[in-house]
Amino acid sequence: MTDPNCIFCKIASGQIPSACVFQDETAFAFLDIGPLAEGHVLLIPREHYQTLDQMPPDVAGRLLGRLPALVKAAVEAAGAEGVNVLQNNGKAASQEVPHVHFHVIPRRAGDAFRFNWPASKYPPGRMEELAKAIREKL
């Protein structure tokens, strides 16, 4: 299923042009128009799902199966030394385009891309409490 109003559905169907690097029956990958680094690629499912949790596991599995080769190709083509794979879900998590996508961002030591990674600490007992709550939801 696709969404006629979705920009990434239009890209996957070829209605909107893109710098495509890979496509098959499940997946489509293209260069991000606003790259955080050279060779920044977006990997999307052909079908429209807004967020990762909405994807059937088999479709998500096939999509993720395309990641290792894509990561290797993007890093080698960009002459990079490492890579970040990011996937934003929901506005609170900085998702702007509501069609599942994985960012593949080639990295070099000392490049301009910075994470804000405000690591904190759990108060006593909270970690076990959260692990139990998550286990119970699975």
Ligand code: AMP
């Ligand atoms: P996110 O914030 O995770 O939803 O990321 C959306 C990404 O889509 C941004 O990095 C945009 O630069 C990228 N983007 C939006 N429109 C296009 C487009 N037409 N072609 C390529 N990338 C796009």
Ligand code: ZN
């Ligand atoms: Zn879509």
